[in-house]
Amino acid sequence: MAFLIDCPNCGRRNPYEFRFGGECKEAPGPDADLNTWCEYLYFNENMSGFQQEWWYHNMGCGDWVKVRRNTVTHEITED
């Protein structure tokens, strides 16, 4: 695979060890209406380029890792 994910506990690992958790979104507040929640749940920015996303290291330490990845080139950078 063309890229490795930097896990703070396990080091640089193959992405197939992880479960993709989708792009980072801001959760609506407690008083948000139903439409806002539906949009939060189902709708995505789905960037072609850099996006912040969650990865779950299920074949490793079992921690959630936040990664900034380019979805076209798979380049991973610090913020």
Add this chain to the structure above:
Amino acid sequence: MATTKKVLQYKEPEKHYDVVIVGGGLHGLATAYYLAKYHGVKRIAVLERRYIGSGGSGRNTEMVRSNKRAHETLPFYKDSLAMWDDLSAELDWNLMVQKKGIIALAHSDGELASMRMQSDSQRRAGIKIDMLDNQQIKKMVPSLDVSDQTALPVLGAQFHPEGGTVHHDAAVWGFAKSAARCGVDICVGIEVVGFNVEGSKVTGVQTNIGDINANKVHVAVGGYSSEIARMLGVKFPVVTMPMQVMTTNIMAPFLNYYVASPRLHWYTQQTLKGDLILGGQLDPFSSWNSYTTWEECSERVATILEYFPDLAHGRVVRSWSGLCDCTGDSAPVMGPSGIDGLSLDIAWGYYGFKATPACGKYSAEYIATNKVPENIKAFSLDRFFNRQRVREVIL
């Protein structure tokens, strides 16, 4: 006698059209064809930024079937599958429709029960479907290992006799040729970079060669719908993921059916040429890059070899991938977009190819009449807000 007449002449776009279709894949070309042929729309342009059929239309595994689960969508898929039968004659172009039958293997009691449930829904919708036991499977596919020696033994299968394959490039050229002969302008190398919206109505598209005015704009961009969403300043309920496909070297004919294992994420068929097409699952993360990986290839080959041990001498000679825009409920988004004059045919995930004729027919009907046809009502964008998501199972 061989003809020297050009099959298709690409056009330079004009400044104004009745309908502009963004995306020169199968869905866009089919919609253009049905609009021109059955609804008498005169001035239609199909804008494609690379070459026609360059995206998912030319990268799928050529499977056509209607064995889906959700009852509100079954008439749509059934219609689509039936339409392939007559299309070769209608388009005057051999689409190589071969309805050889699809065998979907079950590896557990739970899966068998789920397949029986699906079969009941499908029979109720008038789709032919049968359940097979291991003896019947062995008789149909002698090379398949149905013994209890495999990692997950085969316990039975669902047989979908009307499913099969259609040559995807032939379909692209058939629709493109027929659309062009009905007066549709097919323009390649034209990239849409924005939309002109006045108030709540779309008035045209911005392209790399200038603005094109249109009364109606139809979006059929396959795996790239989120780029369209960003131009419009909205979001769509999709994640883009690549699907990887491989072919092997050419072998003597031994496999007459399409064989799939939904549980282990593999399916395979032998083409008329003799090579096997091996397909699998989506890469489990979002990606806009159509790469192929060793991990996917080795997993696919290992799982298929478990059930076809005689293929051990075969070689994977070629692999490719295409982008799939997947929604959470395994159903597409069709119909109104919330902007007047802008209609959608997006989020077709990995099941868009088989739906091509029906997508073209119903999208054209919606664009021409402004009424959402009954068969695509379940695919509306509003369903995500109205708690009416399609109850589809992944297959």
